[in-house]
Amino acid sequence: MKTIIVIREKDYRWVRHVFPDIHPLLLPICNKPYIEFLIDFSVLSGSREIRLASDGPLGEVEAYCENGSRWGVQTSYASIQGTDDLEVVLEKNRHFCSDGRSLVINGMVFINYDQKQEYKTVFASLPAGELLSCSGGSLMLTGVPENSGSISRSCPFSISSIDSVSLYYNLSIDILNDASTPYVLPGYNNEELCHIGRNVIIGKSAEIRKPVVIGDNVQIQGGAVVGPGAVIGSNVIIDRESSVIRSVVLAHTYIGEQLEVEDKIAAGNMLIEPESGASLAIEDPHLLTGIKKSGATVPFLRYLLHTLVALTIVVFQLIPFLLLFPVLKLQGKWKQRMQECFADMSGKTLKLSETAIETGGPISTIAAFLSLDRFFLLFRVLAGQLAVIGSRPVPATSENRDLLNRMPGYRAGVFSYAEAEDWPVEADDMAIVERFYAAQGKPLRDITLTMKALFNRIHDKSLP
């Protein structure tokens, strides 16, 4: 038995329109890529070889499925013309199909099967020809039945189309709500209606209400409510006091503070109303935004850029510092104290000098305008101990260790992200800004933000 999956651009045009960054075959249904449902069913049907035939690019799918060994099958990939009908496709793949029976899955259809069932014998006795069809495609068999004596005509499974965002949403929610789900869903599951992935951080006061499926590397901040009926993809942050109910949040999405996502699909900065199909690109990154997938080179690139920026500032500050520092020191206006602070999320601590320049006089004003109070800290960036821009260093106390757990991506910086923004007026606002940028982590943007922080400090009325 072999399976050939035939999928054309026209079958999944809506996916390209709604989720342009996701290959339709990798579209997650309850966090499980669509192709995996098809592979699972093919395996249950007794297939040992699966061929994917499409008129569109299959590179991403090939990278994901590789040779199929993960499922104990052999996968191969074939190109077809968009105009090829099923007969032509089978003819083009006759070598693949000629040997025994072949199951043909045609179009973007979802097969409602039961993982606990065994379909090998069913397929052996089903006649050749079309088994099932729906508006989105069909299921057919080729070749002669193995048990020709007892031909069965009934299929113990059904198919349905996935040809709109509304059908996609309903399918995800239906699978999620099914206590006796017939599918294997990703994640740890030791109770009904709850699947949780790896490295999921759930804030103390956050609430998880079943049914839920949560992917890997998810942060759910304090006071947030997830579920009932929530599918949370991998690498998602749900910020403080937000709720996600009867909604699908696709991977790499940041949901801002105190938001209510109900009966929606959130994908990056796109908010979609499944029933009407209306979609809205949120332009405000503090509300809803995509999280960039960071590669292994990002930490090194960040270190390199931060070092360069710190070095540049040191060069600019050096002469004013050499001239002004002794004067301020003699005047007693240069106040310095050492403080033990957390360096990053791991809880590693650092002794940092906190400098305050006392107000009064033109020398203090110039020193403050030039941010000379940060001069010594810049050398910590060169030593790789601090970021040039990050979070305000949090004093290393046992109470603050809990606080650190609520600050994903915390890295102590010479300048803080909050100083780069004009609007934070309260400590809570600053925390939002710092959490947002810490989670977004773009090394190149850090340069701009450092410049903004320097500029804002010049205009800071609270400075001397």
Added chain:
Amino acid sequence: MNFRIDTTADPNVGVVTLSGRIDAGNSNELQNSFMSWVLETSLFVFDCTNLDFIDSSGLGAIVSCLRKALERKGDLKLAGLGSKVAMVFELTKAKKLFSIFPDAGSAVRSFENSEP
């Protein structure tokens, strides 16, 4: 964008037509205009029929206008929210703060009905 108030439908109710975008670029302007309008009346309808986009600062400005109206024992009602703007109000829970009407006319009439 120049924000204008219209009191022709009802002299006690100021109808403000919002169109295009309300974002960080013009939300302060809206708040400043509102400061002068609240000296004349405390009942407002923001007609959002032609409003295409609103961001968090625009939303903050509208909520601040509502607060100022309430402080003067008045109210601010919204009318004609398009689906995209409505989604932002829903997402940020701001929808719960406002009375929302399908059009400006019905919002103005609702003030008449609520008058003692």
